Amino acid sequence: MPRTKSSQRWLDRHVKDPYVKRARKEGSRSRAAYKLEEIDQRDRLLRAGMTVVDLGAAPGSWSQYVKNRVGPSGRVLAMDILPMEPIVGVEFIQGDFTETAVLDLLRKQLAAQSVDLVISDLAPNITGVPSVDQARCMTVAELALDFAHEVLKPDGALLIKIFQGAGFQEFHRRMQSCFAKLVTRKPQASRTESSEIYLLGKGFKA
Numbered sequence: 001m002p003r004t005k006s007s008q009r010w011l012d013r014h015v016k017d018p019y020v021k022r023a024r025k026e027g028s029r030s031r032a033a034y035k036l037e038e039i040d041q042r043d044r045l046l047r048a049g050m051t052v053v054d055l056g057a058a059p060g061s062w063s064q065y066v067k068n069r070v071g072p073s074g075r076v077l078a079m080d081i082l083p084m085e086p087i088v089g090v091e092f093i094q095g096d097f098t099e100t101a102v103l104d105l106l107r108k109q110l111a112a113q114s115v116d117l118v119i120s121d122l123a124p125n126i127t128g129v130p131s132v133d134q135a136r137c138m139t140v141a142e143l144a145l146d147f148a149h150e151v152l153k154p155d156g157a158l159l160i161k162i163f164q165g166a167g168f169q170e171f172h173r174r175m176q177s178c179f180a181k182l183v184t185r186k187p188q189a190s191r192t193e194s195s196e197i198y199l200l201g202k203g204f205k206a
């Protein structure tokens with residue numbers, strides 16, 4: 001099938017992207033790893049021994065990064081609707097995060113172990129209808145916050161990708177009420193034209 005102009009533009013930009021080149025060189029599964037790395041370095045997110053849940057984990061660059069940082073004494077539980085190539089030391093559940101049965105699987109896998117950090121890079125498929133896409137993004141963000149509320153240790157943290165648009169202000173206010181400290185991050189690896197930003201809540205008020 002011939003490439004459209006926009007898919008050709010995307011491909012050209014992708015090939016030249018310094019983060020794509022770096023990911024290839026360093027064996028990272030995606031350029032997304034460098035968003036997490038920047039936030040981790042700035043906000044001291046990860047430590048050895050932590051228990052971390054990675055929502056929307058495929059292809060797995062955040063899980064790879066987190067596993068390296070938490071070390072053998074840490075625990076990483078990842079989930080995605082898509083399959084993910086195994087990563088040594090990372091537990092993985094495949095399923096749709098919006099389904100109760102999948103949330104139950106996550107709870108079961110955690111076996112009541114409370115969590116230091118939930119990270120969510122969840123990004124539903126784009127339909128091209130902005131109001132529908134924004135509503136879907138807000139739905140998974142709300143679910144991720146509900147889940148974090150349920151599993152986080154007192155003083156735990158949530159890092160969550162969110163798209164600026166309808167519902168953002170309410171979500172921001174909800175995050176503020178759940179965490180002692182809330183910051184907004186737009187890492188350099190996050191494309192300027194993307195409306196994605198990351199909210200980091202620290203000091204979970206259980």
Ligand SMILES: C[S@@+](CC[C@H](N)C(=O)[O-])C[C@H]1O[C@@H](n2cnc3c(N)ncnc32)[C@H](O)[C@@H]1O
Pocket residue numbers: 029030032033055056057058059060061062063079080081082095096097098121122123124125140
């Ligand atoms: C930007 S990618 C995550 C990249 C990942 N952080 C990494 O470093 O490799 C977003 C992911 O969210 C997943 N996703 C979107 N909606 C989902 C849902 N309802 N349930 C589970 N995963 C979902 C997608 O399948 C996709 O893999």
